[in-house]
Amino acid sequence: MAVPLVFEKRSKTFMAFNDSFIMIKRSGLHIIRNRDQLLGAFFQPIMFLVLFASVFGGAISKALPPGVTYLNFLMAGIIVQTTAFGSTTTAIAVCNDLQKGIVDRFRSLPMSNLAVLNGHVISDLFRNSISTLVMLLAGLVIGFRPHASLTDWLLIAGILFLFTLAFSWLSAIVGVMAKSVEGVQWLTFVLVFPLTFASTAFVPAQGMGRILKAFAVNQPITQVVEAVRALILGTPIGNHGWLAVAWSVGILVIAMPFASWLFRRKTLS
């Protein structure tokens, strides 16, 4: 061979991080190359925002506290909904990798196995950040007027960051377990749609039936929505902030090792 090869000799931990880094770069390139998906990440949130604001705005604004416009109320909900749906891209990406031979290739390399999952999860974070920013800008154009300080925005970013991470790891589980990409799409839709709609993302809980309301006010999406909403509107956040973080961390602590375990098991048999 003409080229003398130099191998990295670093600690195992360093190389594991390096592997994840390489895989994040790979997934990042996927985001850029996958133009349809990228367009979706731009336009779907705008579409949802405009539709919800104009269709529901008039009817729901009467149920809102005085001085709160529906757009200002809606913003938190629609951001959380978009990130929740955005996280399901991990499931599709993981399933795609497993269907094709590429996971075998990765596994025949002396690399950290979990880097594959890490790569997809972290790149979801990027795409979700893009979607969220697009939505905020579009919101400002059509009349969104937040009352959040810089600290509030940082808190919002932190809460959403944890939430996306938690949901992406959840969706990694779906991706490993599903038999086909179509299956993934169906499964994530059935999981995420009820969770986001049976919450206070789009409407206040007052008008809901007793059982629905009991579910809606206690489930994780509502906590995240309410925390972000309070920070945006400058209203008291109550327990929502802590609960939002606790839910996300709780999901993360369970989903991450479980997804990793499933992935290892699935790829070995």
Add this chain to the structure above:
Amino acid sequence: MAQSKYVIEAKDLKKSYGSAKVLKGIDLKVERGTMLALLGPNGAGKTTTVRILSTLLAFDSGTVTVEGHDVTTEPDEVRSVIGLTGQSAAIDELLTGRENLVMMGRLYRLSKASAKARAQELLEEFDIVEAAERPAKTYSGGMRRRLDLAVSLIATPPVLFLDEPTTGLDPRSRLDMWGIIKSLLAAGTSILLTTQYLEEADQLADRIVVIDDGKVIAEGTASELKRKVGKDRLELTFKDDRTLAQAVKVLGQNVIDSDEKELSATVVIKDTNTDVKETLDMLAKQKIPIHAMTIHKPTLDDVFLSLTGKQKRAEKKEDL
């Protein structure tokens, strides 16, 4: 530790999925710097064997070492010396050819500079330079396989697994692939190749292990295997049907087949040295002129059919 003569050693390898026994005790050894071909029909257990040897699959019992490392207890050590090219091209479709190579190089722990330089070298060697900056999904089938093989060579692993590397390729691409594989062998790479094409095993491999239904049913060099089953045949052609008839009469029982259209007679020869001369002498004595003659070696097809056929019959007996 002294280097063993064998780079891959598998002993009594067994693997079941539920009640289906896929491997029923496979033994194989690959000598350093040579190619062993694992030959067998679809479903014989070839891919399962390769997946186990390359650390991708857990197995039930037996031992496997690659370059002296146990695949179960030292998978990372094994992975750093092997390259794997599977049946479906394991490349990232959205990345370009070059990006694929560099990424895999980095995952093989190559330094950035090394990965880039080696990628360039392989792109040239495998004739992918022009397509280097295009996403791999735009590649033709042959080009995909070449990139796939290039990727598994990025860290110049001393041991290579090729799982049906030419299945589904057109004849031209297959020949290209054979050329590449031959040059790898010449460079000293040890290779385990699986194939269902007899010609491929015949052309490339130093030794052949024939497996069927999860068992090794024959082993040896291509010519050893052929000798085991078929005998050489001498085909004689004559000028006209009169000489043909004379020859058939002279050679008597030795003739196993005569063809009046082709004006040819076929004789079985057990020993090439003596039997050919004897046959020719018998004709010369009677002054029968020979127009042309060819010696037919049995092909691996003959070997394969007779071996797997025998296997089927043996099983039927067991059933009774």
